Amino acid sequence: MTLLTTRPGEIGLLAADAIRSALIKATDQANISTYIEGASPLAWKSISDAGWDLVGIKEDDESATLRDLVEIAKAWGEITVQVPLIPSIMAKRHSATAAEHDGPVSFSIQTQSLAAGHGLVPFGQISDLQFLTELDGETGSLTSVDGLVLDDFAPSLLAAQASQITSFSADAAREISVVWAAEGSGVAKRAVADAVAYAKQRKQFGKPIGSFQAVKHHLANAHMNVEQAETAAIWGSLDPANAHRSAVHSLNLSIRAIELSIQVHGGMGFTWEMGLHFYLRHTIALREMVTALGTHA
Amino acid sequence: MFTIEDRDAREVFTDAARVWLQENVPARWKENRGSLSEHESDEIRHEWDRQLHRGGFAGLSLPKEFGGQGLSMVEEVIFHDLAAREQAPDGMARIGRILTAPSLIGHGTKEQLARFLPKILSGDEVWCQGFSEPNAGSDLAGVSTSAIKVAGGYLVSGRKTWTSFAKAAQRCLLLAETDPSAPRHKNLTMFLLDMKQPGVTLSPIKQASGLSHFAEVQFEDVFVADEDRVSEEGTGWQVAMTTLMNERGSVEATSRYVEVRADMDLLLSTLGGRPELQKQLNELDIRVELVHWQVSKAIEIEIDSSDYFRATSIMKVLWSELWQAICTFGLENMTPETSDHWRLQYLETRAASIYSGSNEIQRNIISERVLGLPR
Numbered sequence: 001m002t003l004l005t006t007r008p009g010e011i012g013l014l015a016a017d018a019i020r021s022a023l024i025k026a027t028d029q030a031n032i033s034t035y036i037e038g039a040s041p042l043a044w045k046s047i048s049d050a051g052w053d054l055v056g057i058k059e060d061d062e063s064a065t066l067r068d069l070v071e072i073a074k075a076w077g078e079i080t081v082q083v084p085l086i087p088s089i090m091a092k093r094h095s096a097t098a099a100e101h102d103g104p105v106s107f108s109i110q111t112q113s114l115a116a117g118h119g120l121v122p123f124g125q126i127s128d129l130q131f132l133t134e135l136d137g138e139t140g141s142l143t144s145v146d147g148l149v150l151d152d153f154a155p156s157l158l159a160a161q162a163s164q165i166t167s168f169s170a171d172a173a174r175e176i177s178v179v180w181a182a183e184g185s186g187v188a189k190r191a192v193a194d195a196v197a198y199a200k201q202r203k204q205f206g207k208p209i210g211s212f213q214a215v216k217h218h219l220a221n222a223h224m225n226v227e228q229a230e231t232a233a234i235w236g237s238l239d240p241a242n243a244h245r246s247a248v249h250s251l252n253l254s255i256r257a258i259e260l261s262i263q264v265h266g267g268m269g270f271t272w273e274m275g276l277h278f279y280l281r282h283t284i285a286l287r288e289m290v291t292a293l294g295t296h297a
Numbered sequence: 298m299f300t301i302e303d304r305d306a307r308e309v310f311t312d313a314a315r316v317w318l319q320e321n322v323p324a325r326w327k328e329n330r331g332s333l334s335e336h337e338s339d340e341i342r343h344e345w346d347r348q349l350h351r352g353g354f355a356g357l358s359l360p361k362e363f364g365g366q367g368l369s370m371v372e373e374v375i376f377h378d379l380a381a382r383e384q385a386p387d388g389m390a391r392i393g394r395i396l397t398a399p400s401l402i403g404h405g406t407k408e409q410l411a412r413f414l415p416k417i418l419s420g421d422e423v424w425c426q427g428f429s430e431p432n433a434g435s436d437l438a439g440v441s442t443s444a445i446k447v448a449g450g451y452l453v454s455g456r457k458t459w460t461s462f463a464k465a466a467q468r469c470l471l472l473a474e475t476d477p478s479a480p481r482h483k484n485l486t487m488f489l490l491d492m493k494q495p496g497v498t499l500s501p502i503k504q505a506s507g508l509s510h511f512a513e514v515q516f517e518d519v520f521v522a523d524e525d526r527v528s529e530e531g532t533g534w535q536v537a538m539t540t541l542m543n544e545r546g547s548v549e550a551t552s553r554y555v556e557v558r559a560d561m562d563l564l565l566s567t568l569g570g571r572p573e574l575q576k577q578l579n580e581l582d583i584r585v586e587l588v589h590w591q592v593s594k595a596i597e598i599e600i601d602s603s604d605y606f607r608a609t610s611i612m613k614v615l616w617s618e619l620w621q622a623i624c625t626f627g628l629e630n631m632t633p634e635t636s637d638h639w640r641l642q643y644l645e646t647r648a649a650s651i652y653s654g655s656n657e658i659q660r661n662i663i664s665e666r667v668l669g670l671p672r
Contacts, residue, residue, distance in 0.1 A: 200670065210664075220663040223663055227611055232583075235586065
């Protein structure tokens with residue numbers, strides 16, 4: 001076993017902290033259901049003013065590594081907002097055309113829920129969003145979503161269908177997979193934290209439900225799933241040959257952690273207003289796209 | 298964070314350890330392990346402890362002032378990984394090194410350190426652990442082996458169980474009740490008991506697999522002197538906690554990773570050609586590598602903070618349940634060449650989710666100490 005340092009660099013740590021604080025401030029730690037179907041609590045402008053969409057651009061030795069981006073995506077996932085930061089970071093990292101563009105950039109992925117020739121564009125519902133025809137360095141151009149067909153399965157992703165599919169380089173597909181896995185582990189971390197908080201205050205039989213071993217062990221399992229989901233994303237960022245399969249595995253673990261968080265919430269867990277389903281929908285949509293990226297990676 | 302110098306020093310260490318292991322692991326052990334008699338096998342394991350000491354690889358992460366090498370957990374983990382790969386013997390000094398030594402460094406007197414540490418590190422004195430009892434397993438604080446005060450020391454009576462190395466051990470790190478009237482967690486004391494005296498009776502425990510790794514030990518009025526008591530009376534629980542924290546989850550997980558990896562490789566080499574099993578094999582293979590990455594992450598947590606529980610309990614649950622899953626899969630899909638192996642491993646690994654703190658206890662630790670859920 002070669003022991004590698006699994007830690008991110010300074011850029012990753014600093015950017016993750018800054019993004020996390022900005023998100024906490026913007027959402028005031030409100031339940032996701034209070035904002036996810038309306039206006040975003042965080043404007044794209046504040047993201048581009050801070051230059052976060054450019055954090056992945058490779059310039060020199062000091063540039064963010066994939067491991068750094070994992071840290072950033074994880075923090076981003078912990079407070080889910082409907083803003084196209086992660087696709088923009090990855091588009092601008094892998095395409096000069098995207099990097100020169102001021103606004104948000106995304107891509108179109110042919111997932112298993114779509115007919116041949118159609119792609120899913122995360123954040124394609126945003127009016128000024130552009131997506132790339134090719135994501136492989138120098139070539140490719142920007143285009144917008146034609147004849148808007150919404151895909152509202154995951155409201156936090158504001159996805160739309162496009163009749164054009166992005167062609168990905170293997171590197172881009174691999175890195176996007178890993179970063180989305182990391183984002184998913186952040187989403188799951190948040191869901192489990194919510195479930196732990198709920199189990200501490202919700203009482204039945206005169207005691208907090210979190211004092212019952214059956215509930216504790218669900219949460220211990222959920223916590224282990226989140227830990228492993230994060231580990232799998234880190235593994236993917238440091239071991240390109242195994243990146244795609246570790247990313248899919250990571251998302252499976254995150255989804256399982258969110259399912260357990262729903263179970264711990266009891267009857268509230270399956271209501272729309274408690275909002276846990278938004279986390280579940282988000283990570284399932286990420287898995288669908290990452291699975292599809294496997295044909296490019 | 299690791300510096301470049303750390304990394305270079307680590308590479309030097311890794312190379313030196315690899316070369317030393319290649320030159321020193323006894324061929325007789327490597328090649329004929331299965332056919333050695335218990336006596337031959339014990340002899341090789343005993344000698345292995347002395348070899349480690351002569352080679353400068355005993356007590357890697359113990360401080361230099363106590364005869365250790367003054368290195369970190371990273372070197373411990375690197376060494377255990379390489380040793381497992383080279384099929385090095387498991388020495389008999391393990392309990393002394395990983396349990397007694399840290400307990401004495403944390404709570405022992407100068408005299409105790411001087412008397413016991415050199416012999417632990419040189420492999421001359423084998424230790425066993427006297428914690429679990431027939432009626433105190435997961436509830437370790439329920440220990441009822443008694444130590445009654447007499448002139449110059451104590452008389453110990455009771456039964457300890459799941460004791461590894463009992464037959465070879467000169468000494469036992471023993472947790473006993475000194476004050477039955479004191480409240481829970483304040484009634485226990487830790488002793489350094491001499492095993493080679495009248496009143497100590499061993500009975501091997503035959504396990505479900507047919508193998509015997511442990512013994513039950515009966516104590517009848519066995520004397521232990523005042524100077525062989527660790528710290529004050531009533532501090533035994535505290536000392537035991539230091540000891541258990543030092544069970545070093547990442548070192549254990551590393552050795553287990555290598556064993557689990559070997560079983561996974563056997564699955565892949567014998568079943569890899571069957572397309573209908575690919576999905577499950579891939580999933581198990583990913584989980585094996587995740588244990589490795591989890592260890593890498595955990596060591597950094599252990600170095601950075603005292604957040605042991607987060608790391609240790611998770612790793613224990615992960616490797617034990619994965620190992621069971623692999624052996625169950627092997628049993629279900631065994632071939633004539635592998636059937637003996639999987640039958641034995643399947644039964645052996647039933648124990649993995651029970652020993653070293655049952656997985657239920659690990660999940661309690663995760664939920665209570667990491668997630669902060671109410672008791």
